Structure formats: structure tokens, C-alpha cells
Amino acid sequence: MPEAFFAFEKALRLRPGYAPHLYDYALALVRADRFDEAQARAEASVQADPNRADTHELLGGLFARKRQLPDAAREYRRTLELQPDSSRAHLHLGNVLAAQGDASGAAEHLREAARSRDAAIAQQASQALRQMGVR
Numbered sequence: 001m002p003e004a005f006f007a008f009e010k011a012l013r014l015r016p017g018y019a020p021h022l023y024d025y026a027l028a029l030v031r032a033d034r035f036d037e038a039q040a041r042a043e044a045s046v047q048a049d050p051n052r053a054d055t056h057e058l059l060g061g062l063f064a065r066k067r068q069l070p071d072a073a074r075e076y077r078r079t080l081e082l083q084p085d086s087s088r089a090h091l092h093l094g095n096v097l098a099a100q101g102d103a104s105g106a107a108e109h110l111r112e113a114a115r116s117r118d119a120a121i122a123q124q125a126s127q128a129l130r131q132m133g134v135r
Contacts, residue, residue, distance in 0.1 A: 001032050019049035026058060035062060053082035057089055064096055072096045087116030091125050098132060107134045 008025040015021060022045035029038035039062045045055045060075035076093035079086055094109035110132075113125035129135065 001028065004028050005032075017044070017048045019045045019052055019055065022048060023052060023055045023058070026055075030058070030062075035065060038062060051082055053079045053086065053089075056082065057086070057092070060089070060092060060096075064092065069096050069100050073100070087113045087118055087121045087125075091116075091121050091128075094125065095128060098128065103132060103134070107132065110134075 005025075005028065008021060008028065011021045012018070012025070022041050026038045026041035026045060029035070029041060039059065042055055042059045042062060045052060046059065049055070056075045056079040060072045060079060063069070063072035063075060073093060073096045076089050076096060079089040080093065083089065090109040091113035094106045094113060097109065098106035107129065110125045110129050114122050114129060116122040116125070
């Protein structure tokens, strides 16, 4: 990983503020359990290009990890504005809304995720709906 971080730093010196590099760097930092640094890079990526759905989804996950649920919900909603068919974002937003006590909002997004072609996402959403006592 140190070589990868060196390469990202070099890439950002050559092309400062380039959203794809910032996003990829944030992902690498997440994999290294360096979450605060990852969040800073992801936020810089959003500043550079506010229309990257994957970056908003990553930020949502980082906020959720810190239990900053309103911020996580905001980022997942933005992800869905940019990529409405993202079953993974529906799943995550549903889980965040459930944790905030918004059962009807959670159920709406979890039902959408349960229709996913991705079997793992569909299963997780269905399980979350069952745990909520919702069909």
C-alpha cells in the first residue's frame, strides 16, 4: 500500500483536484482503515466533480460508519439522484433511514433494493424488511 499511496500523491501533484484520482485514493485509504483521510479525499473528489455518484455513495458509507446518519442519508439520496437504479444505494439509504426511525422511508428504499438483480443486495434488503416486520 505505501507504493500505491505514493503513486496517488504523485498523480495528485501532477493533476490536482482530479476527481477520479481523489476517489480512487479515498478507496485505497478505506481499504487501509484510514477512514478520516479517506473522507477528506472523497470530499475533495465531490468538490472537484459533484456529479460522481460513486463518490457520494462512498461518502455515505463513511458517514454511516461514524453514525452521522443525516449526512449519510444526504449522500445516499444524492447518489440516487445521479444514479436512480443503484440498488446498493437504495439498500444503504433504507438501512440508514431505519436506523433513524423512518420506517416508511426505509421500507420504500428496501423494497426497491429487494428487487435488485444482484442476489446479495436483494437478500440483504429482504432480510432488513423482515426484521422491520414489513413485507
